[in-house]
Amino acid sequence: MSASGRGLTGRGGVPDCTVPAAGSAAAGDVTSNEGTGVAVAGERRSAGGFEGAGGGPHGEVDSGASAGRGGWDGRAADVVEALCEVAHEVGPSARDADRGRGDDDWPVRAPAVRSHVSRSPDASGDAPGGVRDVEGAPERVPEGDTAAAVEADGTQHAAASGERTSEEARGDQESEKREPAGSAARSGTVAPRRGAVDPVKALMHRHSALCGRAVDPLEIAAGLEAQGMTDRTAARYRHRDVFSLAEEMYARVPRGAEAEHTGTATPGAGPSAPPGWPAVALVPGAVCALGVVAVRLTHGQARIAAVLVAALALAAALRAVLRYGPLRAHGRTAPAARAWTCWLLGYALLGDGLLTGVQGGGPHGPWPLHTATVLGLALAVAPAAGCARLFAVRAARRLALSRGLDEFAAAVRPLLAAVFGLFLCLLCGLLLISGELLGKADGLIQGAALGGALLLARLLTVHGFPDSASRVLGAACAAEALALAAVFAGRLPGCEALARPVDLLTESWGAGAVPVLACGAAAVVLFAHALRRLARASAHAGAEAIR
Amino acid sequence: MAAPQEEIGDVLVRIGLLTESGYPYVTGEARLWCDRLVRGLEVYEFDIFALSRSAHQEDQGWVELPPQVHRVRTAPLWTAEGEPGELSRRGRKRFRTHFADLAAAVCGDGERQADRFSSALRGLVELARDEGPLTGALRSESAVRELERACRAPGARRAAHHARVPDLLAVADLIERTLRPLSLDWYEEVEGGLGAVDLCHATSGGSAALPGLVAKQLHGVPLLVTEYGVQLRAHYLGADTEALSAPARSLLAAFQGRLAAEVYREAEVITPGNTHVRRWQEKCGADRDKLRTVYPGMADERFAVVGEFATLGEEAAADAGTLVWVGRIEPAKDLVGLLHAFAEVRKEAPGTRLRLIGTPAEGDEAAAYLAQCRALAAQLFPDEAEGAHAVGDNPVSFEEIGGPEIPELADAYAAGDVVVMSSVVEGFPVGLVEAMLCGRATVSTDVGAVVEAIGGTGLVVPPRNPRALADACLALLGDPTRRWRLGAAARARALELFTxxxxxxxxxxxxxxxxxxxxxxxxxxxxxxxxxxxxxxxxxxxxxxxxxxxxxxxxxxxxxxxxxxxxxxADADAEAAVDGPSDAQQEPALVISAAVAHGAPADREQALAVGSGPAPGEPER
Structure with a gap:
């Protein structure tokens, strides 16, 4: 019985009924390369991730009862006992019959001894979710394969519940011969075979990607059918139809790894912007600078022409920026917002001079233009685009990392404030520079308020709230227009009182106070609004979905 | 518009045909079937309500419509129509309530959730009727917030607990897309609205059936759902959810499942296209009493000549057999297996030829597969000639329809003694039915709806089993009488069931x-x-x-x-109850089920894989 002895050593130290540590990635890998020999099993053991829940890394399986100590739950142990009973009923004769033949076949068989280590959901061993295989799972022999397939046995599908397994065992006494692992090891077996011992497990291995990503049994069923599985094929796995096979497979997928997988979120790259947008964003500043130079160099009729041409060129450049790059609004836009913006910019250019002129009884001829403010604002288009991009990217990243809507809102509000503050700093710097260059440094606050309001309005439009942005800008326009109208109305006899508030304002703060108040108020309202609206996750979803 | 030629009773029966990305668009999916249906049923008046899937589809235009089509209304599903209107304050509150229910039903597990889903959907339908489009509300933050609350609620499914903000957004977005039909303006009870039709016939599940649900709820219009492919299954296999995370996919699958169950529940009758679809529908909760399998119809005229003149004498005269395979060349057809099987056949019956007739499917993979098959054929079978002075030829030939030898499809089937089908994946086997209509004996693999289509009129072997395939081919090649008998039975069966x-x-x-x-x-x-x-x-x-x-x-x-x-x-449930061809004669439509049960003229030809799985590798018992 030397061959038999070899069989014993070959099968000794069965690394079964071990429960890998929950969620251990190493354990996850173990099953996927199904071992073909004891050597492999040894390797695996040294690879770690083999912590048995109850009884050490690997329990020797001499009988089902001892297997029960090795980390199985009581139900599984019952099943093993049931199996043993069945096997004892069937066993002896089959074993005897096989022993004679088995001796010859041992050299062939020995390398094919398999050790199965299966993953189970977690160390606590929740029975419906996992399977524990002991050496040589109950061979599910295809019917045609009747070549006296006596297989070392001792595994069961905890997933398929003890009842089922024992039922099966009884039902299949004729076609399958089962033996407890220990006695099988002594008896030795033949039947060279290609498949794994547990066909469902082999199937799961083959479709591991499908099983891994499936969210419910029907998805596995759909995937299996798409690869040619039919109810007839499922019958080979002892299932009535593909659905019940899929249910078993779904139940047997280890879940520990999945939770870990979903636990890490990968921040996306954020919404994509078209290439070259920074260059486009610089165009308005350049156009405006050229226009200012042209206006400075020309006089009379030519100056008016230069102003008109520069205004048209600037409008075209602004339009390009709003259509290309981070300031582009993918959803709806409010057409009125365009008119309000033009009015506000026009007032920044002309308004102060006009107001002063009107208050002085004029205007007497052409009044001075506030080119410094407009130049500063035009130069600030590029930082505005940059800030919008920064906000979109950062918000998208926050979105990907957030677990809840409140968490996201709490993260986005400071981001918005920081981005807005950054823009205001840049804007002030540019306004100062342009003021220095053009020799007029009085439009700083006015320009900052207007620029801030415009950026916030655009951000709101970009993220899907064009109406409110448009309304606030409209209100600012109305305030400025009202101031001018009040001053004009003050000239009417008996209506001097109408012009009093504006006169008081300009006396104490200068003509720039009107736009500062109007735009500043608009900016504050818009900022409060943006803090509320842009902190919503849905504001960032639409843009991402469309892009 | 021409008046219908005939009225049923005293009333004019108007059918509302609901399609999604299908008829009457030129690029529609099931347009051929719908076109035949509409043309064939002149006695009805059809109003077609079509949802389109893309701007491209709309640009392609419509097919020519017969006069019984009274009106066509279309709506895009790919873009939200018009401005998202704001709901009133009360409307928003109602929306939150109903959407919270919907989200809870999607996130929760258990039987009672189906009712909850149903009532939530009904609530949304009523809200849409009272307050106008829901598009804005479905996209709003409150929808996402309700979804989040449902995910975090106790009792929510496990995957939902792991949902992150991007998952919530993706789910809310796809729910909004799916529910877009609720916001359509199709549901008035005036002429041209869905309220004015007598019957809604949805040509697929999912979005196409949603208008039917609304019409049923608002106006009591009965709903008939026809599915040739299951939407839920397509959703699982579809690529559009591939990039999403597990929680999002889980929630979406749950939503689609609940929607499918709701459609099945509300439908008066559901007609699956084959048993495979039927099984899925049952799995999704369709009541078995409502299911009537209606097989797809195929134009049989073009196969009539070949089918009628397939005589025993002609076939018996042929000395060496020819196997024919017809189809699109792609990996799912397992031509490699077929070539290996043919090698086995050649061992037993030298001189047999194999003609592979078809075109490669689009894509690099298919082209590479064709090249691989050609190389394998050249490798397995050296060219052979009749004599020392003749030019040799390979016993395996790759041909295309439209050439001088095979001008038409019917000629392709006529070219062979036995038609072989070696697919490993198949839906409804159109090619097999064509072969049946041509009166050819067939050997096919047991995949998809093959067994159901072939009944007992051809040999069926397990997939990926060249040995069994070869044995079955040899059995037929060596027995012209049996071949002829099988072919005749196949044609009779196909004419009965698949016209x-x-x-x-x-x-x-x-x-x-x-x-x-x-x-x-x-x-x-x-x-x-x-x-x-x-x-x-x-x-x-x-x-x-x-x-x-x-x-x-x-x-x-x-x-x-x-x-x-x-x-x-057709009532496939009655398969067992129908007890013979005599019943089938009296009630023509019952023939379908009768033939399914008793369609095997030759008992010995019982398909191998029917029943409880015989041994693989054994072609016949």
Whole structure:
């Protein structure tokens, strides 16, 4: 019985009924390369991730009862006992019959001894979710394969519940011969075979990607059918139809790894912007600078022409920026917002001079233009685009990392404030520079308020709230227009009182106070609004979905 | 528009045909079937309500419409129509309530959630009717917030707990897309609205059936759902959810599942295209009493000549057999296996030829596969010639339809003694049915709906088993009489089950049954627009047949109870109950089920894989 002895050593130290540590990635890998020999099993053991829940890394399986100590739950142990009973009923004769033949076949068989280590959901061993295989799972022999397939046995599908397994065992006494692992090891077996011992497990291995990503049994069923599985094929796995096979497979997928997988979120790259947008964003500043130079160099009729041409060129450049790059609004836009913006910019250019002129009884001829403010604002288009991009990217990243809507809102509000503050700093710097260059440094606050309001309005439009942005800008326009109208109305006899508030304002703060108040108020309202609206996750979803 | 040629009873029966990305668009999916249906059923008036999937599809235009198509209304599903209107304050509150229910039903597990989903959907339908489009509300933050709350609630499914903000957004977005039909303006009860039709026929599940649900709820219009492929299954296999995370996919799958169940629940009758679809529908919760399998119809005229003249003498005269394979060349067809099987055949029957007739499918993979098959064929089978001075030829030939030898499809089937099908994946095997119509004996693999289509009129072997395939081919090649008998039986079966006529006849009678049993009760108005009292006699409110089975007086319960005198259309449930061809003769449509059960003329030809899985590798018992 030397061959038999070899069989014993070959099968000794069965690394079964071990429960890998929950969620251990190493354990996850173990099953996927199904071992073909004891050597492999040894390797695996040294690879770690083999912590048995109850009884050490690997329990020797001499009988089902001892297997029960090795980390199985009581139900599984019952099943093993049931199996043993069945096997004892069937066993002896089959074993005897096989022993004679088995001796010859041992050299062939020995390398094919398999050790199965299966993953189970977690160390606590929740029975419906996992399977524990002991050496040589109950061979599910295809019917045609009747070549006296006596297989070392001792595994069961905890997933398929003890009842089922024992039922099966009884039902299949004729076609399958089962033996407890220990006695099988002594008896030795033949039947060279290609498949794994547990066909469902082999199937799961083959479709591991499908099983891994499936969210419910029907998805596995759909995937299996798409690869040619039919109810007839499922019958080979002892299932009535593909659905019940899929249910078993779904139940047997280890879940520990999945939770870990979903636990890490990968921040996306954020919404994509078209290439070259920074260059486009610089165009308005350049156009405006050229226009200012042209206006400075020309006089009379030519100056008016230069102003008109520069205004048209600037409008075209602004339009390009709003259509290309981070300031582009993918959803709806409010057409009125365009008119309000033009009015506000026009007032920044002309308004102060006009107001002063009107208050002085004029205007007497052409009044001075506030080119410094407009130049500063035009130069600030590029930082505005940059800030919008920064906000979109950062918000998208926050979105990907957030677990809840409140968490996201709490993260986005400071981001918005920081981005807005950054823009205001840049804007002030540019306004100062342009003021220095053009020799007029009085439009700083006015320009900052207007620029801030415009950026916030655009951000709101970009993220899907064009109406409110448009309304606030409209209100600012109305305030400025009202101031001018009040001053004009003050000239009417008996209506001097109408012009009093504006006169008081300009006396104490200068003509720039009107736009500062109007735009500043608009900016504050818009900022409060943006803090509320842009902190919503849905504001960032639409843009991402469309892009 | 031309008036319908005929009226049924005294009333004009108007069918609302609901399609999604299908008829009447030129690029539509099931347009051929719908076109045949509409043309074949002249006695009805059709209003077509089509949802389009892309701008490209809309640009491609429509197919030519027959006169019985009264009106076509289209709506895009790919873009939200118009401005998202704001709901009133009360409307927003209602929306939150209903959407919270919907989200809870999607996130939760258990039986009761189906009812919850149903009532939430009904609430949304009513809200859309009262307040206009829901698009804005479905995209709003409150929808996402309700979804989040449902995910975090105790009792929510496990995957939902792990949902992150991007998952919530993705789910809310896809729910909004799916529910877009709720916001359409199709549902008035005036001429041209869905409220004015007598029957809604949805040509697929999912979004296409949603307008039917709304019409049923608002106006009591009965709904008929036809599915040739299951939407839920397509959703699982679809690529559009591939990039999403597990929680998002889990929630979406749950949503689609609930929606499918709701559609099946509300439908009066569901007609799956084959047993495979039927199984899925049952799995998704369709009531078995409502399911009537209606096989797709195929134009049989072009195969008539080949089929009629397939005689025993002609075939017996052929000395060396020819195997023919027809189809699109792609990996799922397992031509490699076929070539290996043919190698086995050649060992036993040298001189046999194999003709592979078809075109490579689009894509690099298919082209590479074709090249691989050609290389394998050249490797396995050296060229051979008749004599020392003749030019040799390979026993395996790759051909295309349209060449001088095979001008048409029917000639492709006529070219062979045995038609082989070696697919490992197959839906409804169109090629196999064509071969059957041509009266050819077939050997096919047991995949998809093959066994169901072939019945007992051809040999079926397990997939990926060249040995079994070869054995089956050899058995047929060596027995011309059996071949002829099988071919004749196959043609008879195909003519019985898979013709356009049977398809149209089945739908005709289903329409009649539904319209007669579930009439739409509409208020009648006189010329001044005043409601007309007693316009409908009280009898019209009594269900069509007095039912003992209760169930709210549903006629279907009655139909299920008295199956022997049951509805005259195809009823695969009745397979066992129908006991012979004599019944089938009397009730033409019952032939379908009768033939399924008894369609095997030769008992010995029982398909291998029918029943409880015989041994693989054994072609026949």
């Amino acid at each position: 356009v006529e049977q398809n149209i006849a089945a739908f005709h009678s289903i329409y009649l049954e539904i319209v007669s049993h579930c009439p739409v009760h509409r208020e009648a108005y006189d010329a001044d627009g005043e409601p007309l009292l007693f316009a409908h006699p009280a009898e019209t409110h009594v269900p069509g047949r007095p039912t003992a089975a209760g169930a709210g007086g549903r006629w279907l319960a009655a139909a299920g109870g008295g199956r022997s005198e049951g509805p005259s259309w």
